[in-house]
Amino acid sequence: MSNSTMGHDSGKTRRDFLKAGVAATALAGVGESATAAPMKKSATDWVTLGKSNVKVTRLALGTGTHGGRAQRELGQEQFTKLVRHAYDSGVRFFETAESYPGMPEMLGIALQGLPRDSYRLMHKYSTPAHGDPPPEKIDMFRKQLRTDYIDILLLHCLRPPTWEKDFAPLKEGLSEAKDKKIILSHGASIHGLPALRTIPGNEWLDLAMIRMNHNGTRMDTPSQQDQDEPGRVDEVVEHTKKVHRQGMGVISMKLCGEGRFTTAEDRDKAMRFAMNSGVVDSVTIGFTAPWQVDEAIERIARVTSA
Numbered sequence: 001m002s003n004s005t006m007g008h009d010s011g012k013t014r015r016d017f018l019k020a021g022v023a024a025t026a027l028a029g030v031g032e033s034a035t036a037a038p039m040k041k042s043a044t045d046w047v048t049l050g051k052s053n054v055k056v057t058r059l060a061l062g063t064g065t066h067g068g069r070a071q072r073e074l075g076q077e078q079f080t081k082l083v084r085h086a087y088d089s090g091v092r093f094f095e096t097a098e099s100y101p102g103m104p105e106m107l108g109i110a111l112q113g114l115p116r117d118s119y120r121l122m123h124k125y126s127t128p129a130h131g132d133p134p135p136e137k138i139d140m141f142r143k144q145l146r147t148d149y150i151d152i153l154l155l156h157c158l159r160p161p162t163w164e165k166d167f168a169p170l171k172e173g174l175s176e177a178k179d180k181k182i183i184l185s186h187g188a189s190i191h192g193l194p195a196l197r198t199i200p201g202n203e204w205l206d207l208a209m210i211r212m213n214h215n216g217t218r219m220d221t222p223s224q225q226d227q228d229e230p231g232r233v234d235e236v237v238e239h240t241k242k243v244h245r246q247g248m249g250v251i252s253m254k255l256c257g258e259g260r261f262t263t264a265e266d267r268d269k270a271m272r273f274a275m276n277s278g279v280v281d282s283v284t285i286g287f288t289a290p291w292q293v294d295e296a297i298e299r300i301a302r303v304t305s306a
Helices: 003-036 075-088 103-111 134-145 168-179 233-245 264-275 290-303
Strands: 046-048 055-057 059-062 093-095 120-126 152-158 186-190 207-211 249-253 282-286
Touching: 055 059, 055 120, 059 075, 059 290, 075 103, 075 290, 093 282, 103 134, 120 134, 134 168, 152 168, 152 207, 168 186, 207 233, 233 249, 264 282, 264 290, 282 290
Parallel strands: 059 093, 059 282, 093 120, 120 152, 152 186, 186 207, 207 249, 249 282
Antiparallel strands: 046 055
8 A cells, every 4th residue: 555545544534533523522512402401291201209219100190089089989980991091191100098988999990900010009008097007908908909019108198297206106017018019119198397397307208299389279387287278388399309309209299289270370380380390200180081181291291391
């Protein structure tokens, strides 16, 4: 090979290298810009709930509207159609509670036949506890839901600031169930600032279910009982930031103000507030009709796309 040919090839190689370097730099800049830009969120995205490592869809179908009465009155056939519509639309997170009479059984029937690893279940254990001890009661929950395990089990409706001491036997029972993989994670549904103020720094809770909307409707107040007065939004958000920062998964509830937000404007504001807060991983909404599921899916995509 001649020296002239070598020089030509060498120059070409050098130019190609420089071009590649410029292109790589440009692509890196695009990547950084794309990373920095807010990403559009979908109701059907799978998200990890903090350090629990439990993955759920961003939107959950709730069954507790007015204590479950609204869903229960649909009857099994219509309720099953609702659940299957949500499932077919990509919503794979379903929640119920001991205090919603009949709903765990109805949910179990509605999900029967679907692959168990294709959806997630959250159940809530009433506090103060009554009836059977935790092992027997958790077995009953599993039987009602027709499942071998429950992905998330929450202590329901925490109100007193002394809940850790008051419900120590329940905590122990849930911890044992988690060790046996009968449940995959445990947490609490919080009602009121006296309990919420104790949540930051708690090491037992994998998850916290916290009331969240833009104007405090049916959110937490200083009372240990639910009040009609607006909740303290700023304080709730501040506590939520702390628990989320420490790795606790956060599920938001009362996005529709317990059904009080009837206009599209209010629902948009509530969803935008929660979804863009940076501290809410997943949200649960009580639905009674398939079109409501569709509306929520559309709304989450729209209000988080900016």
